[in-house]
Amino acid sequence: MYSSLLRILALIRKEFLAVLRDPRSRFIIFVPTILQCLIFGYAASFDLNSVPYAVLDEDHSAASAAFLSRLDGSGIFQRQADLVRVEDISTSINSGRALLIIQIGQDFERHLLAGEPAQVQVIADGRNSNTAGTALGYFESVVETFNASWRSNHGQTGPSVRIVLRSWFNPNLDSRWSMLPSLIGTLTMLGTLMLTAMSVAREREQGTFDQLLVTPFRPFEIMAGKAIPNIAIGLTQSTTILLIAQFWFHIPFAGSFVVLYAGLGLFLMAAVGLGLFVSSIAKTMQQAMLYAFLLVMPFALLSGLTTPFNSMPKFLQSVMIINPLRYALDLTRRVYLEDAGFVQLFSDFLPLAVIGLVTLSGAAWLFRRRLT
Amino acid sequence: MKDWSAKLRRIRALTLKETRQVLRDPSSIAIGIVFPLMMILLFGYGLSLDVNRVSVAVVDEDASADSAALVGAFRLSPYFKVTVAHSMVEANTMFLDQGVDGVLRIPSDFARRSHSGGAEIQILVNGTDANQARIMQAYAQGPVAGWSAAQAVSGAAVSAGPVIVVDRMWFNENNDSHYFLVPGLIVLVMTIIGAFLTAMVVAREWERGTLEALFVTPMRAGEFLMSKLIPYFGLGMIGFVLCLLAGQFLFHVPLRGSFFLLCLASMIYLLVALGIGLLISTLVKSQFLASQLALLLTFLPAMMLSGFLYDLRSMPVLVRGITYVLPARYAVSLMQTLYLAGDVGSVVWLNLGILAAMAVALLVLTRLATRKQLS
Numbered sequence: 069m070y071s072s073l074l075r076i077l078a079l080i081r082k083e084f085l086a087v088l089r090d091p092r093s094r095f096i097i098f099v100p101t102i103l104q105c106l107i108f109g110y111a112a113s114f115d116l117n118s119v120p121y122a123v124l125d126e127d128h129s130a131a132s133a134a135f136l137s138r139l140d141g142s143g144i145f146q147r148q149a150d151l152v153r154v155e156d157i158s159t160s161i162n163s164g165r166a167l168l169i170i171q172i173g174q175d176f177e178r179h180l181l182a183g184e185p186a187q188v189q190v191i192a193d194g195r196n197s198n199t200a201g202t203a204l205g206y207f208e209s210v211v212e213t214f215n216a217s218w219r220s221n222h223g224q225t226g227p228s229v230r231i232v233l234r235s236w237f238n239p240n241l242d243s244r245w246s247m248l249p250s251l252i253g254t255l256t257m258l259g260t261l262m263l264t265a266m267s268v269a270r271e272r273e274q275g276t277f278d279q280l281l282v283t284p285f286r287p288f289e290i291m292a293g294k295a296i297p298n299i300a301i302g303l304t305q306s307t308t309i310l311l312i313a314q315f316w317f318h319i320p321f322a323g324s325f326v327v328l329y330a331g332l333g334l335f336l337m338a339a340v341g342l343g344l345f346v347s348s349i350a351k352t353m354q355q356a357m358l359y360a361f362l363l364v365m366p367f368a369l370l371s372g373l374t375t376p377f378n379s380m381p382k383f384l385q386s387v388m389i390i391n392p393l394r395y396a397l398d399l400t401r402r403v404y405l406e407d408a409g410f411v412q413l414f415s416d417f418l419p420l421a422v423i424g425l426v427t428l429s430g431a432a433w434l435f436r437r438r439l440t
Numbered sequence: 441m442k443d444w445s446a447k448l449r450r451i452r453a454l455t456l457k458e459t460r461q462v463l464r465d466p467s468s469i470a471i472g473i474v475f476p477l478m479m480i481l482l483f484g485y486g487l488s489l490d491v492n493r494v495s496v497a498v499v500d501e502d503a504s505a506d507s508a509a510l511v512g513a514f515r516l517s518p519y520f521k522v523t524v525a526h527s528m529v530e531a532n533t534m535f536l537d538q539g540v541d542g543v544l545r546i547p548s549d550f551a552r553r554s555h556s557g558g559a560e561i562q563i564l565v566n567g568t569d570a571n572q573a574r575i576m577q578a579y580a581q582g583p584v585a586g587w588s589a590a591q592a593v594s595g596a597a598v599s600a601g602p603v604i605v606v607d608r609m610w611f612n613e614n615n616d617s618h619y620f621l622v623p624g625l626i627v628l629v630m631t632i633i634g635a636f637l638t639a640m641v642v643a644r645e646w647e648r649g650t651l652e653a654l655f656v657t658p659m660r661a662g663e664f665l666m667s668k669l670i671p672y673f674g675l676g677m678i679g680f681v682l683c684l685l686a687g688q689f690l691f692h693v694p695l696r697g698s699f700f701l702l703c704l705a706s707m708i709y710l711l712v713a714l715g716i717g718l719l720i721s722t723l724v725k726s727q728f729l730a731s732q733l734a735l736l737l738t739f740l741p742a743m744m745l746s747g748f749l750y751d752l753r754s755m756p757v758l759v760r761g762i763t764y765v766l767p768a769r770y771a772v773s774l775m776q777t778l779y780l781a782g783d784v785g786s787v788v789w790l791n792l793g794i795l796a797a798m799a800v801a802l803l804v805l806t807r808l809a810t811r812k813q814l815s
Contacts, residue, residue, distance in 0.1 A: 096729055100736045110759045111744050114571055118753045161610060162784040164773070167753070187606050194612030195776040196620045199751040204607050205578055230560045231584060233577050236535075238567025241577075246570040266728050353727045354640050355467040361636070361735075362470060366482060374749065375487045376572040384486050401568045412537075 079293025113243040119203045122149040122166040129177035237405040248313035249404035253396035257339045260302035262360045264343025269356035287436040295340045302336040323403035331399040334420040338392035341427025348434035367391045454667030472675040476629045480686040483621045497525040497540040504551035513583035611780040618691035623775035624748035629679040634713025635738040642721035643730035661810040676710040697778035708795045709771040715802025722809045742768035
């Protein structure tokens with residue numbers, strides 16, 4: 069027992085040396101994590117904070133000017149051009165300079181004063197229909213405030229309802245607050261799974277794996293020697309992301325570190341288990357890397373990172389029961405923002421533990437089978 | 441003359457060897473064919489930016505005819521699954537246990553205030569998933585507007601307007617997200633095959649030393665690069681054709697620009713990706729480093745910073761500045777325009793020109809870097 073522990077410790081030391089001795093490989097373990105964290109933090113948002121638009125105002129009235137000044141005063145809408153002819157619409161939308169074209173007809177003010185509905189035409193650039201939809205939504209809400217103030221200024225009332233939104237755990241509904249806690253799991257899995265898959269494949273390709281086999285190491289010990297350093301590297305990566313989220317993006321950490329790290333420990337066991345699994349199937353480094361990539365891609369995309377998990381087709385939801393990232397994402401977000409505890413997160417802890425056990429013992433079995 | 445035929449023969453022999461290697465390794469085929477198919481299916485059927493059937497707990501503190509009508513409007517909406525809660529305490533418990541995604545509270549003065557035009561309803565969402573919460577907020581406008589209209593019909597004053605928005609989405613009238621996903625997918629697939637796969641394959645030759653062995657033969661660096669370019673270019677074009685077919689026959693995305701320009705644009709972008717892959721592998725000569733760098737420098741930007749998923753205009757100035765050196769940005773803009781808007785001269789030629797210049801620069805750089813290694 070004691071000698072087994074010593075052997076595992078020696079292997080762990082060797083593994084750390086192999087990964088961390090080369091400055092380029094140290095670089096590739098930590099720098100991408102930091103860069104990805106910053107890129108995702110700044111770029112991955114479906115919120116729009118700038119909507120360039122062009123206007124074709126055929127009315128030139130006080131009302132249309134008031135309407136446009138409300139739009140310009142919103143801080144989001146940026147007027148790129150005042151168009152004079154209808155033909156200009158297609159040029160300015162085709163070139164991509166304006167996301168929305170707003171066309172105010174000749175009798176806009178006359179209709180408004182007469183108390184009739186006055187139409188405003190909006191054309192959106194649908195090349196990215198998601199962005200266009202968001203921009204249209206913002207436009208509608210500006211129109212809504214214009215309508216409300218017009219009504220109260222002109223003594224018109226009617227049954228109107230204001231929706232007051234209260235958001236828990238993320239008061240301003242900032243998408244960065246959801247994104248960064250999710251990255252703790254996502255980026256760590258990308259890094260750890262590939263690193264683990266490659267580490268065994270590299271030894272096999274360079275022939276050092278055969279050398280390991282003639283030593284007194286047992287398959288279980290070789291596997292533990294591979295798994296533990298990679299889990300430790302994964303934990304370091306998660307901590308880096310956690311620190312960036314708190315100190316660079318200033319997202320307040322509401323939860324408990326004990327719960328978070330307990331969850332991350334289980335999650336990394338699952339991720340490393342999957343990595344070892346891939347590496348025991350792959351024959352070369354190229355295969356290990358490509359298979360790991362083919363596994364990580366759907367796991368990352370279907371985890372709920374970019375799109376709500378519950379909106380996915382039922383079939384995929386049930387396939388994703390094996391996806392550790394799905395549970396880790398829920399866990400990190402809820403610990404980070406909601407201060408959820410062990411009891412509330414039991415539905416995440418249990419599957420993570422099961423996946424970790426199955427993949428690690430599966431990998432151990434495959435190792436032994438390959439060795440004998 | 442004799443020189444040329446020898447050159448061609450050498451390129452042919454090496455290309456043949458490389459092609460055999462691709463065909464024999466199941467992982468190359470997996471990246472060339474399985475990866476495009478997987479992405480097509482995931483983006484086509486798996487990912488949905490819409491939220492369907494949000495479960496919401498309704499607390500009706502008013503219990504009037506008006507509030508009942510509003511609850512009815514939420515029940516009828518296809519976007520909500522309504523559960524009745526009898527108090528805010530009960531609703532909050534359901535919300536915290538994740539039994540429901542949100543809470544709708546109708547305060548006790550709702551009916552009284554709705555006729556003077558100042559009624560409020562409260563919606564409580566879980567900001568842990570900000571995106572889902574925002575979509576839910578937008579969905580709630582529907583039943584509320586429906587309720588207002590119904591009130592107007594039944595005798596109360598007209599609430600619609602005074603300004604009414606009539607919107608149209610050009611290039612994608614039905615607001616079908618496949619329309620912008622398919623052009624972006626072509627770019628992603630090319631990036632993976634061109635940069636990621638190629639970087640690994642060439643780095644392996646350096647790592648194993650087979651390249652040095654090749655260099656003692658009469659083969660030149662340029663010939664070596666050609667023999668690497670040709671098979672992976674072919675594999676990339678297979679991925680392109682798969683995406684093209686899926687766009688046409690599975691998702692019915694219209695191709696409004698010319699087919700010729702689309703093919704030309706894909707080929708040029710594929711050359712850019714191959715150039716990056718070859719350059720990375722020549723510079724770092726290690727499979728692990730080359731593959732990680734290729735993912736970091738090409739795949740990640742193609743996904744995040746190209747305008748494929750996330751809008752470039754919302755990014756901070758510094759990040760937006762970075763996107764100008766990324767080929768994927770020009771490729772996505774080009775593909776989306778060619779597919780959906782048509783042959784818009786100003787967009788097409790500018791982006792095509794930039795990509796072509798990048799392709800030439802990268803291939804020349806790779807050629808120079810390879811020659812240096814020889815001496």
